[in-house]
Structures are given as C-alpha cells and as structure tokens.
Amino acid sequence: MENFIVSARKYRPATFETVVGQQHITGTLKNAIKNNQLAQAFLFCGPRGVGKTTCARILAKTINCTNPTAEMEACGQCDNCQSFQNGHSFNVHELDAASNNSVDDIRSLIEQVRIPPQAGKYKIYIIDEVHMLSQSAFNAFLKTLEEPPSYAIFILATTEKHKILPTILSRCQIFDFNRIQVEDISSHLATIAQRENIAFESDGLHIIAQKADGGLRDALSMFDQIASYANKNITYKAVIDNLNILDYDYFFKLTSFLTAAEVSQTLLLFDEILNNGFDGNNFINGLATHFRNLLVGKDAATIKLLEVSENIKQKYLDQCRQTELSFLLTALNLANTCDLNYKNSKNQRLQVELALIKMCHIRSVVHLAQQPLSTSNTATDQDQDKKKTSLSKVEDEKPKIEQSSVIEPVPQKNTSVTEQQPVIPTSISLEEKPKETPKVAAIPSATSISINIPKANPASTLIPSLNDLERVANGEDDGKPKTVTGEAREPFSxxxxxxxxxxxxxxxxxxxxxxxxxxxxxxxxxxxxxxxxxxxxxxxxxxxxxxxxxxxxxxxxxxxxxxxxxxxxxxxVERKLENRLYGNREKYEYLVNKNPKLEDLRRRFNLDINP
Missing domain, CATH: 3.30.300 (GMP Synthetase; Chain A, domain 3)
Incomplete structure (x- = not known):
C-alpha cells in the first residue's frame, strides 16, 4: 500500500509525445521551441483533466533542457531535467492561485522574478487556477506580465477563461485544450491495463471513456476504482454495476417492445429498471440518447457519430434497420418533452410511463393517419368526375327551370356553384334548408333531384395528432370542421x-x-x-x-x-393623433386663435398666464 500510486500520477505524461488527444497544442509548442519563438506568457484553457498543467510542466522542462532531441523533446538525462523530475529545480515555480490568491502572494512572486536563473536559460512560473486571483492581485500582476525580464516565462492555467480580465488575456498566447475523444481515452486505458497486467473487455473500457466526459484524469480514477472492485478483471458487467450505468441491453429490449406496441412488457421492464435503483430522469435521458444513436446510424455519413465500441455499434446498426425514421423522430420528441416536464411533475413515474405508452402507439397512429389520406386521394378524383357530369346536366336543364316552382338547392361538398353552403352530413329535405339560402328556379318534379351527402371523414383532411392518442385510436372526432374548401366566386360590395x-x-x-x-x-x-x-x-x-x-x-x-x-x-401605417393641450400656455394660445379679443382683455387687466 505504501508503494501504490494512482494511475493519474503514475502514468502522467513526461513528454509532448505521450500527451493524449492534444496534438494541436503539443505540435505548436514544439515548433515554438525549435524556432526560438517562445512568448512571454501562455494561457492554457480547457475542461478539467485534459492536460493543462501537464503540458505546462513538460514545456517548462523542455525549454531548459540542454540536450533536446530532434523532435524537441526533453532528453531526461541532463542536470536540468534530473532536477526537475526530482522536484528540486530552482528554475520552475508553481503557484496554486486557488489558495494563494491575495495581492501579497503576487507581490512575493514579482520579487522572485527579479532574480535571474542560476542554472539554465529560463525561469518558468506556472500559476494554476489563475481565475481565482482577486481583482487587486490581477492588477498588481499586469505590469510584470506585460514587460517581464527576458529570462522569465509565465504559464497560466485555468478552467474558466471567462473569469479572467481582458487585460490579462491580451498579454498571453491562448491555447484552448479540447475534450479528449472517447476512442483516445479507451486506447490509453487499454495500454495502461496491459502494463499493469489487468484483464479487460474493450466494451468496459469504452463505457469508462464515455462516463469520463472527455477528462482523462476522471477516466483513470474510475479505472483504478473498477480494477479494485473487479480484482483486476475489468468486464462490461463490472463497469455498469460499479458506475451505476444502465445496460445497453435494456434500451435495445425496450425499443423492440415499443415498436411492437407491447405496452405491458414495456411497463414491466421500466419497473425492473426502477427496482434496480436507477432514476427515472436518467432513464428517459438514456432512452433519448439511444434513439439519437439509432437515428445517426441510419445514414452512412453519420455513423461516425456513434461513440460506442464496435460490438455495440453493430447492435445499433442492426436495430436501426428495423426501426422507421418516423418512429424515431416522434419518440425523440416525446422523450424530450418528458425530460422537460419531469422535475415539475408531482408523479414523476407516471410522467415516464405516459411517455412510454405514447411511444407504443406511434406506429398505429401514423398508420391511421396515412391510411385515409391514401384512399381520400382516389375518392377525390372520382368526386371530381361526378361533379363535372352533374354540373353538365344542370346546364342542360337550365332553360326548363325558369317556369318551375321555387325550391332551395342542396349544395354538394366541394361544388363550384355560385352559392357555397356548409356541408351537412345527412340526407337533407326541403324543409331543413337554412332560411338565408337564396331561392332559385328549381327542376320540375319529373326531373327532381334527391341528394344524399355522406359524412365527411376527419382523417381525410387532417393528420391525427399524437397529443390525443386514445381519441385517434378509437376513430372519434370532435365534430368541428377542420378545413374550408370551395370554388364559389360571388362578387361583393x-x-x-x-x-x-x-x-x-x-x-x-x-x-x-x-x-x-x-x-x-x-x-x-x-x-x-x-x-x-x-x-x-x-x-x-x-x-x-x-x-x-x-x-x-x-x-x-x-x-x-x-x-x-x-x-x-x-x-x-401611422395613426394620426390629435394635438393635446397639456400646459396653460398651450391652452391660452388655442383660445386666442379662436377669439383674438381675448389677448386685448388680458392686456387691459394686466393678467399673467400661470406656467
């Protein structure tokens, strides 16, 4: 136990080449050293655990190395390298600004800057968590940072660049560190596992890399934890058990239940997940991520966005072929809505169960919405032919109509006569006509027409909404007209x-x-x-x-x-407002314009106008 060192310290990079996932930073720094174009101050920014302080130490060691390699790496053998590695270098000073953030600490550092290096070419000052410095400390540091001695180099590191004064930022070369990719972390963990003689499954290391969220230090901490938990045998099962992560198999099984509309199996599986100690909000977020992965797996151009291991990626590709795009988009929308409403809901479990039930009915609702639309197009073409035939008959009968009795016509759906009336879904007799209907000459009784108007199908004019699944599934309707159609062209005044x-x-x-x-x-x-x-x-x-x-x-x-x-x-347009009289002077001038004698009266009695 006395000799144990955590992996984050034991395998901390000592050269630019061993830095993981920051090639754009290390390449720039090596070129600057090679061309002797080192800046006076560097600012390393980025999330935690991505290598900011590590790169600062490697830079400090390399620029004082007396025998650098051809690739501008520190040799590790010279006196400067040895003293740095042993922690006895007088040319490298580290300051933790989180605990030394007062103006006195900065003044003490400035006093040290005045002393030139005794061995080596440069004196390097590494200030970690520089955003924690106070306002007065920043102001005291400005002049020295702008015009330091030729032998002084400052390397500032921070996770919150927005908290640093713009005057500090303008005096530094800024390097933004990226989150480390999942594949880079996974391969690095595999290398360490081989060195430590730890058995592992690539799927398990991949889960650790995803959970680390781009931070290599977090990944190494979880790696040590799981290696102890599993007795140096890191398996996929050990990782998801120790890190409390939902297994991919749950989501694959749940998606198959949802697409098959098996509501009971879906709810039972969700109950099993809750009984295993998982939170409903984490579950719905994980399900949304699963749908997202299925969505990007449908296009060959976006498959690279699947940040999973090869075995899991193959499962995604197999399931996305069996899942429709309409289902995935609708399910993603329902999962996102559930996530937004989860925290405000008093019955959070019901919120998730309701979203799952809606997802089970997505296929049936989409089918119900599309079926009438396909049939209504054919019916519409047939109705158009029937309308043309009936209208031609009416035109032929016009001369005969003028001498007949007067009745009220019954309008047909989508007809193009001069008067368009609302569609009434029943057989209409003459007594049931609206009183406002204009009267025209009717066809004689021998050629009288009886019109039966069928009920309009709501689904033929409007796609059902997923907000009311039960009403759509039962074929019910609220009876309100959904669209207004017609071809009447009646002129109006x-x-x-x-x-x-x-x-x-x-x-x-x-x-x-x-x-x-x-x-x-x-x-x-x-x-x-x-x-x-x-x-x-x-x-x-x-x-x-x-x-x-x-x-x-x-x-x-x-x-x-x-x-x-x-x-x-x-x-x-602009509305023209009348001029309003606010003051006594304006009111008086308004009255004088109407009656000029009012001014003579005021002068005669020597009256004043109150302001």
Missing part, C-alpha cells in the same frame, strides 16, 4: 365587406380576444381588388399577430361573402 368585417370584430370582442379586436377595429379594411383586402397595422409586431389569426379571419370572410378567392395583405 365594399359595404357588404364592412358589414361582415364589423361582425367578425364583435365576435373577437365577445371571445375576449382584445388585442386582435383592437388592431382590426382601429382601421377599416381597404378593398384593393374584387378579391384582395388590405389590412392596416401600426407595426411589424401587429402584422405578425394578425397573421397568426389570418386563417380564421379568411375562412370567416370567405364563408360570409361566399367568395373563396378572397385574400388579405398588410400595410403599415
């Missing part, structure tokens, strides 16, 4: 337009839509052409607000005016 316009405005007022009521009530509509109506608004915001309600407005105008070619446009 401007007075009739104003009458219908005012009627709609009053409907808005009764419905408490005060904002829309105010906008439409401020200006009367303008009839630019027989079918184009101009609406005046005072701002772009009002125009966008009216556009949101434009569908209902146009449907109302088209139905009332019986002209389905009506369209609306917008024009931005």
């Amino acid at each position: 401007y007075d009739r337009l104003l009458e219908v316009w005012n009627k709609y405005v009053q409907i808005l007022k009764a419905a408490d839509k005060i904002n829309l009521f105010t906008i439409l009530n401020n200006f009367a509509p303008i009839l630019l052409s027989p079918v184009l109506i101009e609406i005046s608004v005072e701002s772009k915001t009002q125009e966008q607000f009216v556009q949101q309600e434009s569908v209902e407005l146009m449907n109302f105008l088209r139905n009332e005016l019986q002209n389905f070619a009506i369209d609306i446009t917008f024009k931005q």
